[in-house]
Amino acid sequence: MSPQEQPVKFYQTGTFTVGNRLLAENQRSVQADMHRTNSLNSGHRACQGCGEALGARYAIDAAMVATRNQLIAVNATGCLEVFSTPYPETSWQIPWIHSLFGNAAAVASGVAAAQRALGRSDVRVIAQGGDGGTTDIGFGCLSGMFERNDDVLYICYDNEAYMNTGVQRSSATPPAARTATTPALGPSPGNVFGTGKNVPRIAMAHRIPYVATASVANLRDLERKVRTAMDIRGARYIHIFVPCPLGWGSMPENTIRIARLAVETGLFPLFEARDGEVVSSTPIRHKLPVTEYLSLQKRYAHLFGKEPDLARIEQIQKMADRNIEEFGLLR
Amino acid sequence: MLKQTEGSHAVAEAVALCRPQVICAYPITPQTHIVEGLGEMVKAGDLASCEFINVESEFAALSVAIGASAAGVRTYTATSSQGLLFMAEAVYNAAGLGLPIVMTIGNRAIGAPINIWNDHSDSMSMRDAGWIQLYAETNQEALDLHIQAFRLAEELSCPVMVCMDGFILTHAYERVDIPTQQEVDAYLPRYEPRQILDPADPVSIGAMVGPEAFMEVRYLSHHKQLRALTLIPHLAAEFQKRFGRNSGGLIRTYRSEDAETIVVALGSVNGTIQEVVDEMRAEGSRIGSVSISSFRPFPLAPLREALRRAKRVVVLEKCLAVGLGGIVSDGVRKSLSGIVLNGYTVIAGLGGRAITRGSLKRLFEDAERDELEQVTFLDLNADVISAQLERESAARRTGPTAEAILRRIGTVASSIG
């Protein structure tokens, strides 16, 4: 077998990636390309270690390759919008519009309709927002876009709370997590168990052509999913897990590590679905207990300490185990 | 071409002639027939290169319009009442972003209590959002104003609301003259955006603007509307030349040049007012009326000129500044700054209450004798009011107010007026 044919299995350990120069050109990531569009240019005002800045750059650059740079982005109000366009500067190198908090999906539907009216079938549209703008206030418009099967890829950067406004709980905030509106006080510290929405599953329930989850710890997987999505016409949804050092109380240098732990514990399963059915999932190579993930974040600090809250940690572990079972992640 | 048709349908035809490229709307009485009409035209292939989108809420409707307009295409939507409120955030957003969207408002009262009939509370609630607001007196004017609206919006990069009275105009069959496509094309050229989302020339639209520049940005939108004070009459004059009709403009006067009493109003009620003016003139009264066609920008100077020689001005409005009185009156008063005359506010027609010739004649005659209160609620049923106030002072748990009143009035639709 020639070097080109031999499959290369490589694993990302820590935050170092296997050098792209060892791979054939067509296997290299978009991010490794000196000529990538760098759609979210440097100079933006994101926090050190911001997972969302990483996720957005990864996703949009990949989409630009897939669309031969014919891309328009619609952004909901939120961290990404605010840190990427500090007046009077913008770090976006692509046509970009920010309208309101809850309407990114609808505005994107409008942009897409305009391209059809103009006969520009080559120009594609991405709507993007954080979990707040997607799972809560933007939910109605999101569902409408899904239901109409509008040709829009919606990307949700999920850092599990309203970060831009000071870390308040959203319907994406996981159980037990401390936020400004779910303080670590009383008999049920942190966010309440038994609440919350799983938007990837809701997206699947709309039977849209493509739904996927992705993580900033798996660059190639994320890029592949974006490029797959851009090969499809119709409503598509990608949910990207993006740690937030400020909101989660984690070290900026641990962002990618935490993102990987979320996957390796089973808390954030990576999968793809088409027309409402799961078609693939990424196996967990080496399962880790949820404590490895939780202990790196101060928003879970109340679960640890002198008297660890074993019952709640166990409930979280059960959630992870359930994901592993449902998606068959250990195989 | 002359046609006898429903107001909504006439508007749909006018909008279609303007070559819209994206139409999106959410149904709400009484605008539904407009959008249904346009939807049929699109589906039947009568509207080339036009996308029609059924959205899931009014908030989505205007948001879709924002996206389409920012992407450089001519965009249209319509709503009323609750729907306008539901899209309120987007209404301000569209104006702030300078997007030339045209939206029909089928004027309808805002609840609670829920009411599907006509008044101006809906468009009035958005009067300061930065949209231009034009009010139609007849269905002919309604259809004409849409054609002028697209031209106005695109020249200024400012969204425009065309307001027409729900049911009274939207559901009324009237004779209208529908222009030809050539006539409209000659008046309304292709849309050339000032800003556009285009991969060939990327821009960022909608960034945050801080204290250092917000005042200036806001002033510029105010300035746009001030420019509209010149542009609106200019476009109306051109319209008159090309189409042969006097539609739009800032205000229209009727027998007011030598009038001692002048009535000011918006929309379809002006027709009834003119009938009463004729009747009273024949009896020797020196009375006239002024119809405000452009409410935003508010035509301070033309109004001042039209009203300043009168002894008294009666502003008849289908809206209410709760706790204060008139909304339109405020603007009229401002236009008369420094001029002393008697000003009366009459709140009428709220929630679709009929405004009759008879009531208006009595009202205007009272005005002529200066026997009017500062603020009058036309044809208010005093018995019903006092009965309710008595109930409320007698007990605590008096139940829902509206329902209590309805019980006294009797069934809906069993009386004529």
Place this chain on the structure above:
Amino acid sequence: MFQIRIHGRGGQGVVSGAEILSVAAFIEGRHAQAFPSFGSERMGAPVMAFCRIDDKEVRLREPVLAPDALIVQDQTLLHQVDLFSGLPVRGYILLNSVKSLEELGLDGFARGVQHYRMCTLPATELALKHVGRAVPNAALLGGFAAITGVIKLPSVLAAIREKFPSAIAEKNVAAATEAFDMAAKGRETIDAQAD
């Protein structure tokens, strides 16, 4: 100006009736205004529609409070709505009923102080006969044309043809034409009653 007020119940084509009437007037080169008045209830609730016909633009926007002619599509409204409100002396009343005025006990009323020009017309029966649906509006318009002469039958028929798809239109045309003939026969009697 000639003002018509039509009373009926939701689902009986009251609003369409007024619209067709306005189109008929338009066809004759006149100005006409037609508009509805209804509550938010559905089928079966009392509904009114108004039509004004004039040789100049109609500016008035109030409901028709002083109709020159009344068309009553549903006789059960006689006891429910203040139908005759505003009708002047010698005003026309066209009532949809198989019964005659005598049988309805209304002949005294008609010949009374107001000298109404009133007659009945079995419009629902004509509709069932020609169209197969109990929607009496077209027939009543044919009758209206006959007893008032305000609008000509050919205009009513042309308006019907504009409003409905051709198959249904022709059936309504037949109903309206038979109604016209029936009412025309009774016109002299009505006029004599009023004098």
